[in-house]
Amino acid sequence: MTPLDYEFLRRLLKERSGLDLSTDKQYLVESRLLPLARRVGLGTITELVVKMKSGAEQLTSDVVQAMTTNETFFFRDKIPFDHLRDPILPTLVQSRAMRHSIRIWSAACSTGQEPYSIAMCLREFGPMLSGWRTEIVATDLSQDVLEKARAGLYSQFEVQRGLPIQLLVKHFSQTGEMWQLNADIRSMVQHRQLNLLQDFSHLGKFDVIFCRNVLIYFDQETKISIFERLARMLEPDGYLMLGAAESVVGITDAFRPCSDRRGLYQLNPARMARPGGAATLAGLKVAAAR
Incomplete structure (x- = not known):
């Protein structure tokens, strides 16, 4: 990724999401966006930027979502x-x-x-x-994370992070290797x-x-x-x-x-x-x- 690519992405993310990346966060952008680039058949961040500049609005939306999806877990910080x-x-x-x-x-x-x-x-x-x-x-x-939230379906790792075992037993049902929140809580x-x-x-x-x-x-x-x-x-x-x-x-x-x-x-x-x-x-x- 060139310095010009990074500046373009910084401006775009600030305008679309408010995310204010400092000049030393290039590694973060690469770690989040390279998998996205490869998923859509592109080899580099530069190719990704070129395609975005051509007017690929869905790709631009995917880039914003990839950069603004933050970590969360049940009862975070207590x-x-x-x-x-x-x-x-x-x-x-x-x-x-x-x-x-x-x-x-x-x-x-x-x-x-x-x-x-x-x-x-x-x-x-x-x-x-x-x-x-x-x-x-x-x-x-992000529409993607909202769809996951609506489903209320979480992995064993996700329910082990911060969720007391008594609440897991009370409010979740096991579905294969996943755990789904009961409908009364989801509603x-x-x-x-x-x-x-x-x-x-x-x-x-x-x-x-x-x-x-x-x-x-x-x-x-x-x-x-x-x-x-x-x-x-x-x-x-x-x-x-x-x-x-x-x-x-x-x-x-x-x-x-x-x-x-x-x-x-x-x-x-x-x-x-x-x-x-x-x-x-x-x-x-x-x-x-x-």
Whole structure:
């Protein structure tokens, strides 16, 4: 792969997915895209780039998906799901007692382990949520990973990563060498294709948003834009869950951290109290530059 090929791919990925590759990630691009090139009968990354430049839109889409498919596993990092069990769900059960509904968004859900982990947490609450409408919306840029997520079919290796054995026995059925989530858990999750760079206001308001381990791949301006739009999607007393390596500090004042709860945020009351509610994107850029 030539330096010009790499620059073309860097610009394309930034424009299509927000992925901000540094100049030293050429090895990553080659490891992800060489198998794709060979699958379509091309020998090199350069040949792949030439074909993309000729207008091969499906190939371009495949390249973006190959570069943005990230690792995931059940109950990843554990702490976010501890937060979901306490304080989030007990608090929401009280505050939503009149409407009897909870909406949760799993953004960049990949092959579905995160939203299904959320669904299993909700099931653990049993009688407390009896008669409630619980809606989990799972979105991802890649149609391929969404199809796998919808099927809820996982290998022995995948179910061994983070999934407690009692939940495997309770919520999965073995199919040959694979394990499939039972239909009642699968039915709790709606899967939709979505690019976080584009408008997502049509999804409506949420009580909880999981947006973990995706913003680390974006540049500062893109992070600011996404945080601004996430703030408009969250109920005033809702919760935002970020990944262990992610933070709002120095990026936005739209959210404030929950005390002693790593990765957990709520809307910033000080900003909500300002005239006009949420600050403008321009205002956020000024705040981030301080």
